[in-house]
Amino acid sequence: MTSLLQSLVAALLLVNLVALGTSRIATVVRAVALQGVLLGVLAVAAHGGVTPRVVALAVASAFLKGWLIPVILFRALRQVGIRLEVEPSLGLLPSLLLGAFATVAAVAAGGRLPAAETRLAPLLIPASLATVASGFILLTTRRKAINQVLGYLVLENGIFIFGLLLVEAMPFLVEAGVLLDLFVGIFVLSIIIHHISREFATLDTRELSLLKE
């Protein structure tokens, strides 16, 4: 089981890199979808036992993040008809390196912080911090609104990973609430994206500069 956990965390870190380094928006969307599915599997693997509630949560997570949200995002992309290239304000290679640096820092920080047990925590804490950092980098260095949405999704994924450590204290009600908020947030965000593109004929947030001090 440990090796499965390790492999899942390794895959998650790799997906972060892909999301940071690729130049096509469609690839980023698919990477984030894959991350959602991996998180569902991770939830089951971390719990150890397979109870109906765990399975339901994993399936819900995989379904929402792995299928439904990408479908909404792809529809938004089609409606808007923008160029499907990521336009970063910080180059792709520097953001990739920054993400790698953040991952190393996350592992170092994870080693410093005290852990409650030795099975899950040493893997999940660095993975969570690294994913949050990658999401943050995506959020702040991308110009197109849809990429910022994707960065937000990665950020939420990182937080979800950490939440797996608190499995007993966080009944599924709240985890379901988290997922639901995520879904609603994405829905609202994509509607906004649609309106942005209609008004500004672009999704470049540099254009959103009418309001100044």
Add this chain to the structure above:
Amino acid sequence: MPPLPVVLPLAMAVVVFLAPSKVWRPRLVAATAAAHLAATLAALRHPGEVSPAAWLRLDAPGRLLLAVVSVLFLACAVYSVGYLSYRVERANRRFCACMLATLGSMSLVAYAQHLGLLWVALEATTLGTAPLIYFNRTARSIEATWKYLVISSVGIALALMGSFFIGYAALLGGREASLLFGDLLASAPSLSKPWLRAGFTLLVVGYGAKLGLAPMHTWKPDAYGEAPGVVGAVLAGGLTSCALFALLRFAQITAAAGEGLFANRLLVGMGLASMGVAAALMLGQRDLKRMLAYSSVEQMGLLALASGLGAAASFATLFHLVNNALGKGVLFLTVGNLHRAFGGKTTAEVHGALRRLPLSGYLFLFGLFAVTGAPPFGAFLSELLILEAAFDARRFLVGGLYLAFLMLAFAGMGATSLAALQGRPPRSARDSTYRDSFTTFAPALALLALVLLFGIHLPAPVRALISDAAAALAVGR
């Protein structure tokens, strides 16, 4: 069975969304708000027995928050009846439904005893208010809504992570890992310090973004500037109070765990920074709504600073929260009227308000005094109490800066507002058809009367409400 003040607005939100009549929707909103206030008063009088392990429980701080939110919302709901009837050309389905949904979520914040539930409620308020900002459907309001959503959502996400860190600190403490505030307070000394510090920092950043503390304040001027006045009132009065409550609860836990000095330093630092930034940006501000937004940033900085002064300032902090919420309500509701009458919100378009729209104009003027802390309004007392707490703790630099920033803000706000109020109205405004009506005037008047009352003589029930909440939040600090 979830409590009525939470369920009623959410259920009515669905009803209002489906209601076919444009005229009746605002009236339903107002009726729901009135019922909500009645339910709140009933809940205050008969708290009922709820087990300490419940996720939804109205403790003393929650009671205060619920009362503030309810009163403010009733005023806004009555106002929106008049406002929406004036703006018949716009569809109001989403507006009304979102207003009620926001009310329900804010009530949920008051009841939430579980870290996670609190978070869900605050995220719901973010999502509920976003469509409200976008009501005017202009390019600028899209931009404002986008910035609001992105910054608030990221802030909320970081706050969730901070909540998780606190939960993990509890896990490490050896006890049964529980995210209920009561349990966390009780087990505070055994919480793991590194996790607690990291968690609290994230919470301050995350919920601080929702409050509008610097440097996460950049969405405020845009959102408040482009939203309708009544939405500004809900945001500035209701949402900020909710976020501050969350912050106060966490500060309490952190202090009870022995990291009070760390928490206080962080809060005071961010508070002063926000006050400074706001005061600087308010000077020479020509847009009335943006000016009010900066005033809100400044007031939130003030409240953060007051929270960082420890248990001695607890009563003053909460008292000021009440004054600020009600006072901002007055200002935003009247600025909306000015916007309607003059067709603009900058000092280029608005001048001579006292002549053109005397009722709203004078209300705005007195609201300005109320918010900036002029006697005999309540804010004067609360700001004085906070200053006293600062000097009692021998923090003279903090107190001095606090005074200086308040003066700067007063100067900035005063200059802009007086430029808008005095003089002769332009010809275009004189010919416009907008007139003050009961529904667009009375709510703001009522709120102003309350702030005045609190300044002259704080009624005993209100005083008890505030001091109970202050005492509950001061345990362990």
Add this chain to the structure above:
Amino acid sequence: MKAIWLVELVALTLVPPLLVGVIRKTKALAAGRVGPSLWQLHRDLLKLARKELALSGTTTWVFVVAPAIALATALLGALLVPLGTLPAAIAFDGDFVLFAYVFALGRFFTAAAALDTGSPFEGMGASREVGFAWLTEPALFFGFLVLARLSGAASLDRMLRSTESSAWLERTAPLVLVAAGLFVVLLTECGRLPVDDPATHLELTMIHEVMILDHSGPLLALVEYAAALKLFVLSALLLHVVVPAAAFSGWSGFALFLGGLVAIAVAIGAVESTMARLRLLHVPTLLIAAALSSGFALLFLAGGAP
């Protein structure tokens, strides 16, 4: 010497062109065509060996010598890695460094031969090839470091063959990461999509193919066989990272080895069928991602993962 080794040696000299045939067949089948026979490269090599050599007037001895050196270095690389049931013929501590730079030597001479022709196309191909090749070194070396850490050995042979079954199961994550990195290195070194398209006819889009445009006859046969051998060696390396050494014993082990190589070739064919060539700008990003992938494997080992 055992009989099995003799058979294996003979078989293994014939396998490299077969791998190229498998890749081409996979691509053809994926595109709905029948495609060339699996033994087509063998036939091409025999044909080329009989053809006349045509040398350009501007070339020097470098041009003639380079294919031989390419083949020699590829053979040397083959001797350094275990091949299924055969242990590595040459093994000493630190030989992984020799392994990396043996290929670099071959590449140096191929690029030199390309420059020797004086053709601008070939010069362009040489600069591209070298420009991407140095980026594969971090991925390769991180991978070797992980293997060394896991097996406690410093020689390629022992690194790849001392991964026992149980330890392998526990170390899946680092090995998977290293395998991902090595796969990208394989695609780059052998000039496969998404780095380089081996089937393109447009010189401006070529990297490896354009460097060998001027070779003909037996020299071209040497070059082609050397390229196939490089593919074979790197695939064997990858296979040994992924599959524990204990599985390779006896005839069944040899069959497994061949099957594994074919599987890798099919995977390469699948990747080539589904991906387009990356913009040259983005190839360094891919390679650095591969290096980071292997680097993360180190994180797992060093970061105190259980």
